[in-house]
Amino acid sequence: MRLSENSLHCYELPYERPVRWSDIVEAAAPFVLLRLVGDNGAIGVAEITVKPTWCGVTARSLIAALRDIFLPLLATQDLDDPERVRVALDKIPDNAAAKALIDNACWDLAAAARGEPLWRRWGGRQRVPMSFALTRQAPKLMAAEAETMVARHGFAVLKVKGGQGLATDQEGMRAIRAAVGDAIRLYVDANGAYPREDAARYVAAMADAGAEVVEDPCGLDPDAHFSALQAECPVPVLVDFGCTSLRDADQFLARGARALSIKPSRFGLTQSRAILRAARAAGCRPVAGLMGESALGTLAGLQFAAILDDASLPAELSWYLAMREQVTAVTPRIAGGMLELPDAASMASLVDWKTVEALSVEKWAA
Secondary structure, eight states, rough: EEEEEEEEEEEEEEEEEEEOOOOOOOEEEEEEEEEEEEESSEEEEEEEEEEEEOHSSSSHHHHHHIIIIIIIHTSSSSOOOHHHHHHHHHTOOHHHHHHHHHHHHHHHHHHHTTHHHHHHHHTOOSEEEEEEEEEOHHHHHHHHHHHHHHHHHSSSEEEEEOOOOOOHHHHHHHHHHHHTTTEEEEEEOOOSSSHHHHHHHHHHHHHHTTTEEESSOOOOOSSSHHHHHHHHHHHEEOOOOOOOOOHHHHHHHHHHHHHHEEEEHHHHHHHHHHHHHHHHHOOOOEEOOOOOOOOOHHHHHHHHTTOOTTTTTOOOOOOOGGGGGBBSSSSOOETTEEEEOOOOOOOGGGHHHHHHHTTBBGGGGG
C-alpha cells in the first residue's frame, strides 16, 4: 500500500472549565490531526495535543516538519508494515511528535486496510478499565469533582494532580478520600514539582495519605539518585516526563523502575509496544498515560491500553470528559469505570469531518 493523499487539520476543543496544569492554565485543548489515504482507498488518522512543554512543538512547527521532512519520506514507503515505516522515520533524528503522529496514523491505516481493529488484532480486550485525573484546584473543589466523576462514571481509580505544596497536597488527599470513600484507589502525580532532596519525604507523605503510586515527585533521570529514591520509597515511583523514548525506558528499567507511564501519543504505537515488552520483562508496572487526548485520541490510545493486563493501572485516557465538544460522531461512554471499544477497524471511520471543519483554527496551519 502506498500513500495516495494526506491532509492536516488543526482545531481546539473547549473545556467545561479552565484547567490548571503544572505549566499553564488553558480554556481549550489544541490538536493537530493527520489524515492518510492509501492507494487502495483505506483511510487512517491520528491526533496529537500540541503543547510545547508536553511534546516540544507548536502546531506550526509540527506541520512544517511533517510537510518538509516526513510526509515526503512517507510517500516512498510501503505502508502495509507500520513497524518498517517507523524504522525509516527514525533515521531522521529528533522530531518525536511528528514520528509518533505518523506512526499512529500508519497503524490506523493498516487496520482500515485489514478491516480489523488493532485491539482485536493484538489480542486485547474490548472493555478497558479507566481512571480519571483530578487537575489542580483547591482541595474542596478537587474533592467535589472526584465525587461527581465516581458517581457519574463509576471510576474505581483516580489520579490526583499534586504539586500545590506538601500541605495542600495532603489536604487534597484527605478531602478526596472523605468524598469518595475507602474503596476508591488513589495515586498522585506531582509533575516534578519538588526538589530532589524532598522527593522521598513527599512520596512517603503521599503513601501515608493513601497513594499507591507517586508519579514524578521531582525531575527524574535514570541515574543513581533515581535508584536510591525508588529503593527508599514505600510505593512505586511512576516515571513519566523523564522518559521520552525506548532508550530512556530501557535506562530507567535498568535503574530499577517499578512503574512506567507509556503514552502512545508521545511514543507512537510501535515504540509503546516495544516499551511494554521491556517493562514486562523487567517486572515493571505499566500505565497507558494521559496526554490530554480528545475522544478520538482516547479511542486510538486504548487500542494499546487494551493489551495491558489487570496488574497495570487503569488507562488514564479519559480526559476527553473535561471537554465540551468532540470531533468524533459519537462520544464514548464510560460506565462502571470501563470503556467498551467500538468494533470499527479504523479511527478515521469515527471522525465527524464537518465538526473538524467547523472547529478548524486555520491560522495555525498558515
